[in-house]
Amino acid sequence: MTLFKCAVVSLLFTAAPAMAASWSGLYLGPGNNNNYTSLQLVETKEGSIFGRYRQISVSEFGTKIIFDAPVSGAAHGNQLVGRIDRHWLEGGTLAFSGTRTNTGIQLAGGEGLQSSLVASSESEEQTVVAELTARAKKASDAVRAKSGLSNINRALNRAREFQIRGADTLTALSKIPVHYNNVLAKQEKMAVYARSLPDSVARWQVVSAMDQLVSRDLKGTQLKVENSISSAKAARDQVVRGLAQAKELCNQLDPAGSLVPEYASHCQLVQVADEATVKLSQELSTLFNRLIEAYKVAEARSEILSAEVNALR
Structure with missing residues (x-):
């Protein structure tokens, strides 16, 4: 029954x-x-x-x-x-x-x-309706509570994934400024070598090699960096939205609900995940700004070197 x-x-x-x-x-x-x-x-x-x-x-x-x-x-x-x-x-x-x-x-x-x-009687029917309504609401509340707990778990899993991938991104992109400097050092050597060549054909070959270096190792790397930054920002925004919804669900928790213990433990994790997400986001933003400035400096110096060598042709 x-x-x-x-x-x-x-x-x-x-x-x-x-x-x-x-x-x-x-x-x-x-x-x-x-x-x-x-x-x-x-x-x-x-x-x-x-x-x-x-x-x-x-x-x-x-x-x-x-x-x-x-x-x-x-x-x-x-x-x-x-x-x-x-x-x-x-x-x-x-x-x-x-x-x-x-x-x-x-x-x-x-x-x-x-x-x-x-x-x-009509009053007894009203009593029946009231009882059934209360039971229906209780059943619906239980379904919503389980759904809410599932949403909180999903947000926490995404936050954990963001921590792992974000840390990997920090490690990988932190090496980029050094890479830019290495590219510029190679370009500097090419420019010096080009200036020492009396033959315009030989200089042209150096210029061509320099253009390939800039296209592949400077501009090509920057394109990959921009894609990584875009992906990291999208992942961050998704995690931030998920944690915001999770916090809202925690604030709406019914103290008399059957899933209070599970909610309580998960909501504590939400707070921890939120703080960790804010910290990692700030670290990523700082790195992104540093990379943007590093590329601007490298690009400006690279264009000067390319112009000087092209003038020799």
Whole structure:
């Protein structure tokens, strides 16, 4: 039996009244999942029965009638026979019979209709709805809590990955200024050698080799550096957004929730990861700025050397 069935049964059978002689009244019973069944009957003096048969869905946001059809029939003592006049698209007329019980009606009918309904009142129906709504909200809260914990874990995993890749990026890119200097040193030697050559053809060959060196080892390296910086910034932004969402989830934690211990331990890690991310981001930003300046200096000196050698041709 589902939680929702348990709610209806426990609430309705706790203080179920003895059945009156008339069939008139409101009857409630459990449905599937988060639904309940409502049967409203009116009995005439002649023993005719009419009313409405409803199936009502309950969520944390309220109720929704998912089935509603008129009922008609006739009562004979403790027995009644009738039909639920469904729309033909819903299957057409559904015949049923009912037996009076100490607490309500036992229904049986076509298409597997079996339901124990309890004589109730509108206030009791409101109580049932309130209980089912609370249970629905509790179930939804549990789902959201698990989803939130999963999102926090995802943010922490990305933060850990950022620490690993960020440290590798720091190590690799920290060597770039020295690389630029080495390229310039080679270019300086080429320029000196070119100046010593009397043959313009030989000088042209040196100029060509110098251009290749600059294109491959200076400008080519700078392009790789720019790609690394762009990737690092994108990864950083993703981690920062994820941790911000994780902190928001931690701030929204329900103190009475079932996952409080797990949340508490993970939220402590979020704070640690956030501080580590800020520190690494600052280190990367400082390095990026240093690389930009280093390339500007190297590029300016390289262009001067290239111009001087080209003038020799």
